[in-house]
Amino acid sequence: MLARRIIALVILLAGAGVGWFLYSSQISGWKPFRLGLDLSGGTQLVYRANFEAAPTDDVSGAMASLRDTIERRVNLFGVSEPIVQTERGGTLAGAPEERLIVELPGITDTQQAITLIGQTPVLEFRLLKKDVEPPPTGTPLQNMNEFFEAPAVTGKHLTSSKIEFNQGVGGIANEPVVALNFNSEGGKIFADLTRDNVGRYFGIFLDGIPISVPVIREAIPGGTAIISGNFTAEGARELARNLNYGALPVPIELIATQTVSGTLGGEAVGKGIAAGVWGIGAVALFMLLWYRLPGLLSVAALALYVIAVLALFKLIPVTLSAAGIAAFILSIGMAVDANILIFERTREELHGGKSIKDAIAEGFHRAWPSIRDSNISSMITAVILFWFGTSLIKGFALVFGLGVLVSMLTAITVSRTFLLALGIEAKSGVVRFLFESGASRKN
Amino acid sequence: MVIVKNRNIFFALTGALVLASVISLMFFGLRLGIDFTGGTLAQVTYPSGRPSAEEISQSLTKARFTGYSLREAGTNDYVLRAQNMTEDQRANLIEILSVDSNSAEISQLNEIGPTIGKELRNKALIALAAVLICILLFIAFAFRKVSRPVSSWVYGLIALITLVHDVIIPVGFYAALGHFAGAQIDTLFITAVLTVLGFSIHDTIVVFDRVRENLRVNGERNRREDFAETAGRSLGQTFVRSVNTSLTVLITLLVLFFIGPESTRYFALTLLVGIIAGTYSSIFLATPLLVQWEKRRSKK
Numbered sequence: 001m002l003a004r005r006i007i008a009l010v011i012l013l014a015g016a017g018v019g020w021f022l023y024s025s026q027i028s029g030w031k032p033f034r035l036g037l038d039l040s041g042g043t044q045l046v047y048r049a050n051f052e053a054a055p056t057d058d059v060s061g062a063m064a065s066l067r068d069t070i071e072r073r074v075n076l077f078g079v080s081e082p083i084v085q086t087e088r089g090g091t092l093a094g095a096p097e098e099r100l101i102v103e104l105p106g107i108t109d110t111q112q113a114i115t116l117i118g119q120t121p122v123l124e125f126r127l128l129k130k131d132v133e134p135p136p137t138g139t140p141l142q143n144m145n146e147f148f149e150a151p152a153v154t155g156k157h158l159t160s161s162k163i164e165f166n167q168g169v170g171g172i173a174n175e176p177v178v179a180l181n182f183n184s185e186g187g188k189i190f191a192d193l194t195r196d197n198v199g200r201y202f203g204i205f206l207d208g209i210p211i212s213v214p215v216i217r218e219a220i221p222g223g224t225a226i227i228s229g230n231f232t233a234e235g236a237r238e239l240a241r242n243l244n245y246g247a248l249p250v251p252i253e254l255i256a257t258q259t260v261s262g263t264l265g266g267e268a269v270g271k272g273i274a275a276g277v278w279g280i281g282a283v284a285l286f287m288l289l290w291y292r293l294p295g296l297l298s299v300a301a302l303a304l305y306v307i308a309v310l311a312l313f314k315l316i317p318v319t320l321s322a323a324g325i326a327a328f329i330l331s332i333g334m335a336v337d338a339n340i341l342i343f344e345r346t347r348e349e350l351h352g353g354k355s356i357k358d359a360i361a362e363g364f365h366r367a368w369p370s371i372r373d374s375n376i377s378s379m380i381t382a383v384i385l386f387w388f389g390t391s392l393i394k395g396f397a398l399v400f401g402l403g404v405l406v407s408m409l410t411a412i413t414v415s416r417t418f419l420l421a422l423g424i425e426a427k428s429g430v431v432r433f434l435f436e437s438g439a440s441r442k443n
Numbered sequence: 444m445v446i447v448k449n450r451n452i453f454f455a456l457t458g459a460l461v462l463a464s465v466i467s468l469m470f471f472g473l474r475l476g477i478d479f480t481g482g483t484l485a486q487v488t489y490p491s492g493r494p495s496a497e498e499i500s501q502s503l504t505k506a507r508f509t510g511y512s513l514r515e516a517g518t519n520d521y522v523l524r525a526q527n528m529t530e531d532q533r534a535n536l537i538e539i540l541s542v543d544s545n546s547a548e549i550s551q552l553n554e555i556g557p558t559i560g561k562e563l564r565n566k567a568l569i570a571l572a573a574v575l576i577c578i579l580l581f582i583a584f585a586f587r588k589v590s591r592p593v594s595s596w597v598y599g600l601i602a603l604i605t606l607v608h609d610v611i612i613p614v615g616f617y618a619a620l621g622h623f624a625g626a627q628i629d630t631l632f633i634t635a636v637l638t639v640l641g642f643s644i645h646d647t648i649v650v651f652d653r654v655r656e657n658l659r660v661n662g663e664r665n666r667r668e669d670f671a672e673t674a675g676r677s678l679g680q681t682f683v684r685s686v687n688t689s690l691t692v693l694i695t696l697l698v699l700f701f702i703g704p705e706s707t708r709y710f711a712l713t714l715l716v717g718i719i720a721g722t723y724s725s726i727f728l729a730t731p732l733l734v735q736w737e738k739r740r741s742k743k
Binding site for chain 2: 038046048089097108110111114254255256257258259260261263264267268269271272274275278279282283286287290322323325326329330332333334336337340341344348369370373374376377378380381384385387388389390392393396397400
């Protein structure tokens with residue numbers, strides 16, 4: 001008995017400790033709740049990497065470089081805490097689609113966000129196929145893959161670029177050109193390519209447009225290349241600057257956007273918090289009125305559940321969306337399920353003539369398979385939803401699944417410990433009354 | 444047990460509700476949202492009072508928007524649904540939507556490309572199938588022990604029938620909601636239906652488990668009891684539990700519906716209807732069907 005009481009005390013203290021952590025971290029801003037864009041306000045852009053236009057063997061490398069380049073550019077524009085991530089999506093038929101998801105908190109002008117990303121140039125070096133006449137430069141090429149081989153060197157190999165002035169023929173014209181520096185991998189590929197293909201043409205592409213298609217006269221070691229394409233000084237300078245921010249290895253297409261204004265997001269947060277507080281209050285009141293003393297214990301278990309889940313939200317951290325808040329509020333209603341199952345069974349055993357202590361033990365024992373099954377069926381749903389999910393649904397599924405697991409723990413172990421720690425042996429009418437529930441009938 | 448005795452009344456009531464849902468579905472149909480079709484969904488606020496829909500429509504048509512719809516929302520808002528926008532349309536959206544002195548603010552803008560829409564549609568169907576298969580396996584597992592006088596596959600079949608009921612009702616309801624309030628089928632709706640499936644199957648299984656437990660106890664004690672009696676008694680024993688577990692969930696859903704965020708309002712409503720349907724079917728449909736089956740069988 002003493003041991004049980006000590007355990008109960010430890011649970012209570014731990015709950016209070018975690019509660020204090022929640023409170024103080026909220027005040028100090030350490031480990032804040034992470035809010036999704038639909039709550040904080042901002043823009044999400046989803047791009048598709050167009051590998052049909054620029055085939056490569058190293059898809060994951062290209063995607064990593066794509067992510068780094070976009071991330072650098074987004075950071076440059078002072079967006080706070082942007083998230084840039086890659087994702088493999090796809091309809092079941094056909095090749096999977098490589099996607100780039102860009103989340104820009106605080107940016108609520110969709111077009112501005114698109115422009116910010118869209119200025120990143122796509123750079124490709126491609127060898128012209130054998131026995132093909134070089135196409136005209138300066139205009140977009142429809143059937144690029146018919147003329148050119150797959151890109152050999154791309155934006156992911158670029159380290160820096162600068163504007164230079166070429167000595168024109170006879171030193172007359174000073175044509176502005178852009179000089180590129182490759183990283184060691186890019187430099188090696190470029191050196192090998194030029195050494196093995198002297199006499200062939202290669203095309204330099206910016207955003208899919210052939211800027212120049214020079215003939216390879218000799219091997220070019222040293223990891224540098226020159227783009228010359230009738231630039232004005234201003235045009236060359238702008239290009240060099242944009243290339244310095246990074247160039248993409250593969251063209252990207254916008255396939256989805258989502259923008260939520262800060263006002264709407266803030267409103268949703270306020271309403272979500274209000275709904276959470278009222279939801280907890282209403283469920284607690286119901287449990288107290290219907291189940292009396294055990295009800296009080298289940299409210300304590302519910303409080304511990306709420307504290308534990310909120311702390312997990314902060315620590316994991318879970319990105320909360322409106323759907324996630326809905327899942328949390330739903331989980332409050334479900335968290336007391338296990339308690340209801342146990343209490344109803346305990347009440348039946350009491351009516352069957354058992355002592356309170358035996359009835360409690362039997363109630364827990366008999367209710368367990370039911371609790372396990374209901375949580376299994378909920379977990380199945382949560383797992384499938386998580387897989388099905390767009391980020392919105394994933395948020396729901398994660399919170400829902402987390403809620404199911406944690407609530408099983410709190411509802412069973414915590415309320416059991418509390419109930420037994422009370423150590424009620426008496427058979428007085430008052431105690432029995434406290435253990436009866438609203439629908440009790442002496443049958 | 445009142446419910447078992449008067450089961451014909453409840454069969455009639457259930458039939459009427461299902462029929463109403465099917466009719467609603469046939470007449471109103473389901474409107475797929477942009478999650479599944481691709482397109483643009485914008486919520487536009489007019490802080491200085493909203494202009495008439497005609498004025499905005501003129502401006503939209505001039506900007507070459509086709510096949511769009513405008514619906515009033517809140518006090519100062521419109522919800523615009525349209526096909527995917529061009530770069531120009533997106534760049535000038537605020538100017539296009541601002542009419543005269545009423546300047547528009549965009550509080551929410553979603554664009555989904557056609558490929559993503561198609562992918563989500565496929566995924567939703569697969570998720571639905573996956574949940575159904577898992578639940579079938581779950582039912583098969585839960586009723587693996589053969590029992591008398593009703594064989595175990597009948598329990599499973601009836602559990603499935605109640606599941607169908609639990610899906611038809613919210614779907615029919617949502618069709619009506621779509622017609623009268625412009626609600627569209629989105630990923631959240633699918634989520635709600637799947638959540639209802641997982642939640643309500645369990646309710647039915649608990650009642651059936653109790654029926655079998657009582658049958659077993661009767662067998663052990665050599666007690667003779669009419670099957671309808673046993674089933675009714677089991678229902679009575681689990682009734683409060685069924686109602687109360689649903690009630691606490693319904694309480695939180697009501698709170699979510701009335702004071703929760705706007706974006707999850709229809710979601711909460713769908714869950715509300717689905718869970719009420721699920722609780723109803725596990726009490727008023729499952730066990731009465733079981734009794735009916737046994738009566739039919741013993742007559743032969």
